[in-house]
Amino acid sequence: MRAAETTKSxxxxxxxSLDSALLKEAKSLGINVSRSAEAxxxxxxxxxxxxxxxxxxxxxxxxxxxxxxxNGLPLAQHRRF
Incomplete structure:
Protein backbone atom coordinates (compact mmCIF):
# COMPACT_ATOMS: atom_id res chain seq x y z
CA MET A 1 0.00 0.00 0.00
CA ARG A 2 2.94 2.33 0.54
CA ALA A 3 3.53 2.71 -3.20
CA ALA A 4 -0.11 3.64 -3.69
CA GLU A 5 0.16 6.20 -0.90
CA THR A 6 3.21 7.92 -2.37
CA THR A 7 1.88 8.15 -5.91
CA LYS A 8 -1.37 9.62 -7.15
CA SER A 9 -3.70 6.72 -7.79
CA SER A 17 -22.80 -4.59 -0.56
CA LEU A 18 -22.07 -4.14 3.14
CA ASP A 19 -23.81 -5.13 6.33
CA SER A 20 -26.12 -2.19 7.01
CA ALA A 21 -25.59 -2.22 10.79
CA LEU A 22 -21.83 -2.27 10.34
CA LEU A 23 -21.99 0.56 7.83
CA LYS A 24 -24.17 2.64 10.16
CA GLU A 25 -21.79 2.08 13.07
CA ALA A 26 -18.75 2.93 10.96
CA LYS A 27 -20.34 6.17 9.80
CA SER A 28 -21.34 7.09 13.37
CA LEU A 29 -17.71 6.63 14.41
CA GLY A 30 -16.49 8.85 11.58
CA ILE A 31 -14.73 6.03 9.76
CA ASN A 32 -13.99 6.68 6.10
CA VAL A 33 -15.66 3.56 4.70
CA SER A 34 -14.10 3.86 1.25
CA ARG A 35 -10.56 4.14 2.62
CA SER A 36 -11.18 1.36 5.13
CA ALA A 37 -12.52 -0.93 2.43
CA GLU A 38 -9.55 -0.09 0.24
CA ALA A 39 -7.13 -0.87 3.07
CA ASN A 71 25.55 -29.03 4.28
CA GLY A 72 25.08 -26.11 6.65
CA LEU A 73 24.97 -22.49 5.61
CA PRO A 74 27.33 -21.46 2.84
CA LEU A 75 30.01 -19.11 4.20
CA ALA A 76 28.96 -19.94 7.77
CA GLN A 77 32.60 -19.69 8.86
CA HIS A 78 32.47 -15.95 8.10
CA ARG A 79 29.48 -15.23 10.34
CA ARG A 80 30.19 -13.15 13.43
CA PHE A 81 27.08 -14.19 15.36
Whole structure:
Protein backbone atom coordinates (compact mmCIF):
# COMPACT_ATOMS: atom_id res chain seq x y z
CA MET A 1 0.00 0.00 0.00
CA ARG A 2 2.94 2.33 0.54
CA ALA A 3 3.53 2.71 -3.20
CA ALA A 4 -0.11 3.64 -3.69
CA GLU A 5 0.16 6.20 -0.90
CA THR A 6 3.21 7.92 -2.37
CA THR A 7 1.88 8.15 -5.91
CA LYS A 8 -1.37 9.62 -7.15
CA SER A 9 -3.70 6.72 -7.79
CA UNK A 10 -6.79 6.82 -9.92
CA UNK A 11 -9.90 6.03 -7.94
CA UNK A 12 -12.84 4.27 -9.50
CA UNK A 13 -16.34 4.47 -8.06
CA UNK A 14 -17.48 0.99 -7.06
CA UNK A 15 -20.67 -0.46 -5.65
CA UNK A 16 -20.27 -2.70 -2.61
CA SER A 17 -22.80 -4.59 -0.56
CA LEU A 18 -22.07 -4.14 3.14
CA ASP A 19 -23.81 -5.13 6.33
CA SER A 20 -26.12 -2.19 7.01
CA ALA A 21 -25.59 -2.22 10.79
CA LEU A 22 -21.83 -2.27 10.34
CA LEU A 23 -21.99 0.56 7.83
CA LYS A 24 -24.17 2.64 10.16
CA GLU A 25 -21.79 2.08 13.07
CA ALA A 26 -18.75 2.93 10.96
CA LYS A 27 -20.34 6.17 9.80
CA SER A 28 -21.34 7.09 13.37
CA LEU A 29 -17.71 6.63 14.41
CA GLY A 30 -16.49 8.85 11.58
CA ILE A 31 -14.73 6.03 9.76
CA ASN A 32 -13.99 6.68 6.10
CA VAL A 33 -15.66 3.56 4.70
CA SER A 34 -14.10 3.86 1.25
CA ARG A 35 -10.56 4.14 2.62
CA SER A 36 -11.18 1.36 5.13
CA ALA A 37 -12.52 -0.93 2.43
CA GLU A 38 -9.55 -0.09 0.24
CA ALA A 39 -7.13 -0.87 3.07
CA UNK A 40 -8.87 -4.18 3.74
CA UNK A 41 -8.81 -5.16 0.09
CA UNK A 42 -5.13 -4.17 -0.16
CA UNK A 43 -4.34 -6.40 2.82
CA UNK A 44 -6.31 -9.30 1.30
CA UNK A 45 -4.44 -8.89 -2.00
CA UNK A 46 -1.12 -8.84 -0.13
CA UNK A 47 -1.98 -12.05 1.77
CA UNK A 48 -3.21 -13.76 -1.39
CA UNK A 49 -0.08 -12.83 -3.35
CA UNK A 50 2.13 -14.05 -0.49
CA UNK A 51 0.32 -17.39 -0.32
CA UNK A 52 0.50 -17.75 -4.12
CA UNK A 53 4.24 -16.99 -4.10
CA UNK A 54 4.87 -19.49 -1.30
CA UNK A 55 2.90 -22.18 -3.16
CA UNK A 56 4.67 -21.49 -6.46
CA UNK A 57 8.09 -21.54 -4.79
CA UNK A 58 7.55 -24.35 -2.29
CA UNK A 59 9.84 -26.70 -4.21
CA UNK A 60 12.72 -24.23 -4.32
CA UNK A 61 12.31 -23.38 -0.64
CA UNK A 62 12.25 -27.07 0.32
CA UNK A 63 15.32 -27.72 -1.82
CA UNK A 64 17.21 -24.83 -0.27
CA UNK A 65 16.25 -25.90 3.24
CA UNK A 66 17.31 -29.50 2.50
CA UNK A 67 20.68 -28.25 1.23
CA UNK A 68 21.26 -26.20 4.39
CA UNK A 69 20.19 -29.13 6.58
CA UNK A 70 22.64 -31.44 4.79
CA ASN A 71 25.55 -29.03 4.28
CA GLY A 72 25.08 -26.11 6.65
CA LEU A 73 24.97 -22.49 5.61
CA PRO A 74 27.33 -21.46 2.84
CA LEU A 75 30.01 -19.11 4.20
CA ALA A 76 28.96 -19.94 7.77
CA GLN A 77 32.60 -19.69 8.86
CA HIS A 78 32.47 -15.95 8.10
CA ARG A 79 29.48 -15.23 10.34
CA ARG A 80 30.19 -13.15 13.43
CA PHE A 81 27.08 -14.19 15.36
Missing amino acids: VRKPTNL GIAEAVKRHKRQKWLKENAGALASSNAYVDA
